[in-house]
Amino acid sequence: MDHQNHQMESDDARLDALFEAYHDACPDLEPGADFMPRLWQRIEARQGMSAVFGRLARNLATAALALSTLLGLAVSISGSRVALPSESYVEVLAEEHNSANLDFEPVRLTTAVEQR
Amino acid sequence: MLVDYELIRRARAGDGPAFNQLVTAYRKRILGTIARTIGRPEDVEDVGQEVFLRLYYSLDQLRSAEVFEPWLYRLTANAAYDYLRKRRRRMESRMADLSEQQVLLADAVAGEKIDRDEGQKKRIREAVDALLDRVSEEDRVLLTLKEVEGLSLKELGQIYHVKENALKVRLFRARQRVLKAFTGARNKAVGVSSLR
Numbered sequence: 001m002d003h004q005n006h007q008m009e010s011d012d013a014r015l016d017a018l019f020e021a022y023h024d025a026c027p028d029l030e031p032g033a034d035f036m037p038r039l040w041q042r043i044e045a046r047q048g049m050s051a052v053f054g055r056l057a058r059n060l061a062t063a064a065l066a067l068s069t070l071l072g073l074a075v076s077i078s079g080s081r082v083a084l085p086s087e088s089y090v091e092v093l094a095e096e097h098n099s100a101n102l103d104f105e106p107v108r109l110t111t112a113v114e115q116r
Numbered sequence: 117m118l119v120d121y122e123l124i125r126r127a128r129a130g131d132g133p134a135f136n137q138l139v140t141a142y143r144k145r146i147l148g149t150i151a152r153t154i155g156r157p158e159d160v161e162d163v164g165q166e167v168f169l170r171l172y173y174s175l176d177q178l179r180s181a182e183v184f185e186p187w188l189y190r191l192t193a194n195a196a197y198d199y200l201r202k203r204r205r206r207m208e209s210r211m212a213d214l215s216e217q218q219v220l221l222a223d224a225v226a227g228e229k230i231d232r233d234e235g236q237k238k239r240i241r242e243a244v245d246a247l248l249d250r251v252s253e254e255d256r257v258l259l260t261l262k263e264v265e266g267l268s269l270k271e272l273g274q275i276y277h278v279k280e281n282a283l284k285v286r287l288f289r290a291r292q293r294v295l296k297a298f299t300g301a302r303n304k305a306v307g308v309s310s311l312r
Contacts, residue, residue: 027148031164046173
């Protein structure tokens, strides 16, 4: 047990040493001479792209607004010409149901004795 | 702090030269952190550019100049994480096993048995990179910031907006996984070399 603990501690320490060596093997880097110009190019490219998307979104919104206005007009004009049924679907169903029930009135059977 | 609060306030207000000064002050440190987190020197500048690009577009969300450094580290951790995730997706088919040579070198370095020239430094980078590949990208970034960069739990708490206890648990688990890979691979390599 003691040996196992000792081994674990030793492995822990070795890993720490390895991380330290890794830190030394990767020192802070001096950026290339074109670091700032490239960064500003990327910033400007993204700004340009967002401007294009912004314009596209504005155009799409305008087109959608125009289309919905046109559709609204078309619906209101056609709505005034076509007479829509005044009854609701439920009312029509209820009426159908009542007339259907008539077919199932019980049939009264009379015997020959009663007839006499 | 490498700069004064006034410079940060000016950069936040959209002052271009102030932003330039801010980047110039921090870029070397941030590139170093990225290099140690992603383990690929050839991609460090690209990830660094991404960090400062995100900084430019998020400076207006910074609550106050006092929390600028944790904010910048948070952006750095996120950019490194995004890079590592993309890289893992690209290399999913490739096994990131430590070679026997890498393990023996890592072990020797840990025992401080060798002098470090450039070739050996490169191999140390590769060995640690392969070791850190055993944990998730989130844990890799967290572990590097703590173990390699030497950030305190308090600083990490400010960066991640997480309680210190939760960080402790997460770090412990990640470190145990790396340690297991390290000792497992070392024992295997020692076993193989003793057979010869």
